[in-house]
Amino acid sequence: MKAKLRAWVVLAALIALLCPRASAAFGARGGVTMSWTSENGPIHEMASSLWAFQAGFSYRLPLTGLLSLQGEANLAMKGASYYSIDHRNEQAVHFDYLEFPVLLNASYGRFDVFGGPFVAILVHSTPLGWGNDWTYFNAKLRDVDLGVMIGLRYFVRNFWFVEARCGWGFVPTVSLPDAPWVSPYKNQTLYLSVGFELGR
Numbered sequence: 254m255k256a257k258l259r260a261w262v263v264l265a266a267l268i269a270l271l272c273p274r275a276s277a278a279f280g281a282r283g284g285v286t287m288s289w290t291s292e293n294g295p296i297h298e299m300a301s302s303l304w305a306f307q308a309g310f311s312y313r314l315p316l317t318g319l320l321s322l323q324g325e326a327n328l329a330m331k332g333a334s335y336y337s338i339d340h341r342n343e344q345a346v347h348f349d350y351l352e353f354p355v356l357l358n359a360s361y362g363r364f365d366v367f368g369g370p371f372v373a374i375l376v377h378s379t380p381l382g383w384g385n386d387w388t389y390f391n392a393k394l395r396d397v398d399l400g401v402m403i404g405l406r407y408f409v410r411n412f413w414f415v416e417a418r419c420g421w422g423f424v425p426t427v428s429l430p431d432a433p434w435v436s437p438y439k440n441q442t443l444y445l446s447v448g449f450e451l452g453r
Contacts, residue, residue, distance in 0.1 A: 276315050282416065282448030283308035288331040290426070290438040305330035305347070307444055313358065313453070320359055323367065327352040331440050332379075348394075348426055348440065349377040354402055368403035371420065398422045398440060412453060416446040 289302040309327025316322055332347040354371035375396050404418025422440035 276452075278313040278315075278321075278450050278452035280311040280313070280412075280448055280450030281309070282311070282446040284416075284444065284446035284448075286329055286331060286442050286444055288333065288440060288442040290333045290440065301334045303332045303334050303347070305332065307446070309352070311450070313450070319361070320357065323354075323356040323358050325352070325354045325356070327354070328376075329373070329442065329444070331442055333438075347377075347379045348375060350374060350398065351376055356402070356404075363408045365406040365408075365414075366404075367406065367418075368401065370399070370401050373398040373400070373422070393427070395424055395426060398424045398426070400424075400440070402444075404444070408450075408453070412449045412451055414448055414450065416444070416448065418444045418446075420444065 284307060286305050286307045287302050288305065307327060307329040309325050309329075311323055311325045313321050313323040328349065329352050330347060330349050334346075350373035352371050352373045354369060356367040356369040358365050358367040375394065375398070378394055400420055400422040402418050402420035404416060406414050406416040408414045420440070420442045422442075424439065426438045426440055
């Protein structure tokens with residue numbers, strides 16, 4: 254609960270920083286995510302990628318002729334597919350987050366290169382399955398993730414763009430207090446999007 258409160262405080266500070274200004278640009282995007290976890294632990298093996306959906310809104314504030322600061326509010330569906338410890342069952346584990354990135358953009362012609370940190374708040378997840386596989390280690394989901402993302406955006410025509418970005422979470426999605434030696438299950442995500450931006 255304290256972690257969620259800190260995340261909302263950070264979000265409020267970002268909104269205050271990115272308050273509306275005359276030269277701002279507004280945008281929206283939608284697309285797919287391909288996500289996986291950075292490491293396999295001894296509980297489940299052979300984690301594979303999972304395809305899902307993502308969408309969001311952005312607000313861009315120009316800093317110089319080349320640089321701008323972009324704040325976003327996104328819904329991103331992440332997760333991975335695991336085999337159970339006996340290799341007999343496979344289950345997709347979903348983690349749905351509200352993500353709030355703050356990105357520094359560098360623009361050159363039709364291209365934008367960007368990167369920066371994000372805060373992600375878990376809003377929905379599938380149950381951790383297979384009975385004792387997870388409960389044996391007293392597994393708990395973490396409510397907040399912190400990480401960084403980088404990406405490339407190309408404006409096809411006028412305000413329409415296509416975009417690819419990668420995100421790396423720093424916080425393990427699952428806490429295993431009874432098994433501190435277990436490798437962390439951290440989110441890694443590829444985002445592929447189409448969208449538009451007004452006021453660029």
